[in-house]
Amino acid sequence: MSTLVIQVERPFVVFLGDVTDDTYAKTGLGLVQWRREDCLGQVRLPGATVDAGVPNLTIASAKAAGARSLVFGVAAVGGGLPEHWLPTLRDAAAAGIDIVAGMHLRLATLPGLAQAAERGGARLVDVRVPPPGLPVGTGRKRSGLRLLTVGTDCACGKKYTALAVDAELRRRGLKSDFRATGQTGIMIAGEGLPIDAVVSDFVTGAAEVLSPDNDADHWDVVEGQGAIFHPGYLQVTVGLLVGSQPDAFVVCHDPTRTHIAGWPHVPLRSIAEVVERTIAVGSLTNPSIRCVGVALNTSKVPAAERAALIDRFHRETGLPCVDPIANGVGPIVDRLLEEFRS
Amino acid sequence: MSTLVIQVERPFVVFLGDVTDDTYAKTGLGLVQWRREDCLGQVRLPGATVDAGVPNLTIASAKAAGARSLVFGVAAVGGGLPEHWLPTLRDAAAAGIDIVAGMHLRLATLPGLAQAAERGGARLVDVRVPPPGLPVGTGRKRSGLRLLTVGTDCACGKKYTALAVDAELRRRGLKSDFRATGQTGIMIAGEGLPIDAVVSDFVTGAAEVLSPDNDADHWDVVEGQGAIFHPGYLQVTVGLLVGSQPDAFVVCHDPTRTHIAGWPHVPLRSIAEVVERTIAVGSLTNPSIRCVGVALNTSKVPAAERAALIDRFHRETGLPCVDPIANGVGPIVDRLLEEFRS
Numbered sequence: 001m002s003t004l005v006i007q008v009e010r011p012f013v014v015f016l017g018d019v020t021d022d023t024y025a026k027t028g029l030g031l032v033q034w035r036r037e038d039c040l041g042q043v044r045l046p047g048a049t050v051d052a053g054v055p056n057l058t059i060a061s062a063k064a065a066g067a068r069s070l071v072f073g074v075a076a077v078g079g080g081l082p083e084h085w086l087p088t089l090r091d092a093a094a095a096g097i098d099i100v101a102g103m104h105l106r107l108a109t110l111p112g113l114a115q116a117a118e119r120g121g122a123r124l125v126d127v128r129v130p131p132p133g134l135p136v137g138t139g140r141k142r143s144g145l146r147l148l149t150v151g152t153d154c155a156c157g158k159k160y161t162a163l164a165v166d167a168e169l170r171r172r173g174l175k176s177d178f179r180a181t182g183q184t185g186i187m188i189a190g191e192g193l194p195i196d197a198v199v200s201d202f203v204t205g206a207a208e209v210l211s212p213d214n215d216a217d218h219w220d221v222v223e224g225q226g227a228i229f230h231p232g233y234l235q236v237t238v239g240l241l242v243g244s245q246p247d248a249f250v251v252c253h254d255p256t257r258t259h260i261a262g263w264p265h266v267p268l269r270s271i272a273e274v275v276e277r278t279i280a281v282g283s284l285t286n287p288s289i290r291c292v293g294v295a296l297n298t299s300k301v302p303a304a305e306r307a308a309l310i311d312r313f314h315r316e317t318g319l320p321c322v323d324p325i326a327n328g329v330g331p332i333v334d335r336l337l338e339e340f341r342s
Numbered sequence: 343m344s345t346l347v348i349q350v351e352r353p354f355v356v357f358l359g360d361v362t363d364d365t366y367a368k369t370g371l372g373l374v375q376w377r378r379e380d381c382l383g384q385v386r387l388p389g390a391t392v393d394a395g396v397p398n399l400t401i402a403s404a405k406a407a408g409a410r411s412l413v414f415g416v417a418a419v420g421g422g423l424p425e426h427w428l429p430t431l432r433d434a435a436a437a438g439i440d441i442v443a444g445m446h447l448r449l450a451t452l453p454g455l456a457q458a459a460e461r462g463g464a465r466l467v468d469v470r471v472p473p474p475g476l477p478v479g480t481g482r483k484r485s486g487l488r489l490l491t492v493g494t495d496c497a498c499g500k501k502y503t504a505l506a507v508d509a510e511l512r513r514r515g516l517k518s519d520f521r522a523t524g525q526t527g528i529m530i531a532g533e534g535l536p537i538d539a540v541v542s543d544f545v546t547g548a549a550e551v552l553s554p555d556n557d558a559d560h561w562d563v564v565e566g567q568g569a570i571f572h573p574g575y576l577q578v579t580v581g582l583l584v585g586s587q588p589d590a591f592v593v594c595h596d597p598t599r600t601h602i603a604g605w606p607h608v609p610l611r612s613i614a615e616v617v618e619r620t621i622a623v624g625s626l627t628n629p630s631i632r633c634v635g636v637a638l639n640t641s642k643v644p645a646a647e648r649a650a651l652i653d654r655f656h657r658e659t660g661l662p663c664v665d666p667i668a669n670g671v672g673p674i675v676d677r678l679l680e681e682f683r684s
Contacts, residue, residue: 139573139608196543203542203577231481231584231627235545239577266481278623283574 002312008067008190010038018045025050028073059091072101093117100125127186137204144214148246149224157252158224161295164324166221175218207243229269245285293320293332350532351410352380360389361495367392370415401433414443434517435459444469469528479546485554490568490588499594500566503637505665508563549585571611587627635674636664
């Protein structure tokens with residue numbers, strides 16, 4: 001893929017620091033869940049209790065095993081970087097292993113890390129920082145097929161659903177790539193663009209770069225961002241939608257929410273409204289855009305009520321409706337392939 | 343206004359270099375046209391033939407007259423900065439006069455300029471660079487009234503129309519501020535935010551910062567950007583719209599265009615479509631948003647056909663329709679005040 005896209009070299013080891021709470025290691029656990037085949041093991045410091053269930057490695061053994069990248073699988077409590085993590089990062093960089101992180105602070109500002117990387121010939125990859133030189137969107141139709149996950153809100157399953165659809169397409173022997181638009185997705189996919197960090201003029205162009213021309217029967221499954229009725233982030237959603245020019249989209253929804261999370265004065269719009277607006281805006285670059293399913297996050301719904309709830313949404317929307325974590329995305333992919341049979 | 347907004351100190355002198363073609367001095371001529379009261383004069387180098395019709399000043403006489411800023415009124419042919427312009431800029435900075443420019447290259451990278459500015463206590467103000475720390479949009483309703491100019495395309499009169507509406511409101515003794523969202527607008531207004539250079543996550547927030555709470559009878563007249571059906575830039579337009587939460591908007595249109603300028607494969611949408619979509623999207627943060635007029639750029643229409651054309655658009659849209667340059671925006675402001683009489 002283009003040099004305009006962030007690249008993470010494989011295979012990788014996942015860095016878990018000395019974290020003792022799974023909440024802070026979600027990225028690392030996701031990396032292992034979705035890309036076990038590219039993961040040589042985990043690097044943990046004394047005191048760590050989080051375990052991603054892969055071999056424990058030192059920097060030396062990681063290097064010997066052929067590790068190309070050390071990927072941050074942890075968020076530091078409080079957001080800064082604990083000083084006692086630094087020697088391990090410097091050792092890795094000095095050994096020529098790229099350091100990949102998605103922190104607010106830039107890797108190059110950590111004491112001694114840039115020098116170690118230069119010595120070892122390693123790259124410091126901040127996945128929150130878009131590469132320079134992104135173009136303006138052209139709106140030109142590209143070859144290949146695209147699916148975008150959208151949502152009624154932020155943080156309701158867009159990344160997970162896209163990863164699950166991509167995995168299910170591959171499982172069925174079809175051509176598919178997950179296209180990452182956020183930091184965790186980029187670490188998992190090994191490439192991508194942090195779309196919300198792109199200068200606004202270039203958001204559609206970034207989305208175009210992310211899902212380039214491809215085989216006629218190839219799916220790009222694009223990780224959505226924000227929400228089309230979100231008063232803070234809709235511009236990101238809209239730019240990603242128009243630049244991605246998806247043929248199909250899936251709406252992700254948390255049925256327990258009544259308002260935009262963190263925006264208590266903004267009521268959540270219905271799935272039907274999101275479908276209608278997504279088609280209205282998306283048809284600018286793809287007039288045949290259509291919705292192929294609903295992905296519900298039912299983790300906060302009592303277990304006994306989930307099946308009835310999913311069935312209700314299915315009847316209300318007339319679309320395949322699943323909880324991707326509980327049941328997978330099979331019915332959505334069935335519908336997708338039915339709609340795009342040719 | 344907030345320190346999150348770029349500020350240009352007044353009074354200013356306009357710098358015209360040694361330019362001989364008005365095309366390259368459009369910004370300077372606009373500065374003088376719209377803010378004559380803040381302009382002490384022009385600084386020109388030997389060979390210049392462009393004349394903004396204000397007193398000729400040297401850096402020394404500008405300083406003596408109280409100039410706080412030297413504002414670039416020219417674009418250099420080719421985009422770079424001619425080396426022989428530099429001594430004048432350094433003299434101004436060393437004299438404590440802020441240098442204000444909207445070039446692609448940063449002022450601080452020009453040889454010796456940062457040092458001169460430090461010596462003189464001057465600021466180097468790149469109006470293409472948004473201040474750090476912009477917030478995410480909240481969508482919260484603000485006090486005061488807002489009008490946004492939108493367009494069927496880029497470069498069809500949104501800045502001019504906003505300046506004209508602001509000027510007409512003031513002429514009638516009403517409270518109004520022009521809110522600049524592009525580099526030329528910022529130089530004219532003396533403050534503003536280059537909205538298309540803002541990181542996409544913060545576009546709605548930037549628009550909110552730009553038109554803060556105000557008196558109930560105060561108008562912010564916000565300069566629009568891009569176009570809501572533009573395949574490259576619509577995300578800028580949408581973020582600005584939702585963050586500005588306008589009560590009223592004016593559609594700017596060049597009746598000679600059939601396609602998006604520079605996008606020959608994208609047909610221009612009708613004014614009616616732009617009105618409908620602007621209301622649909624804008625009602626997220628202002629449910630009573632409405633269109634109050636159409637501003638036509640008829641400069642490429644044969645003079646004999648203009649009146650009939652304007653009349654046709656008036657009948658088709660049912661809205662006041664003017665060419666702001668030829669006839670002013672009186673009828674649009676009439677309609678605006680009728681609609682918001684209270």
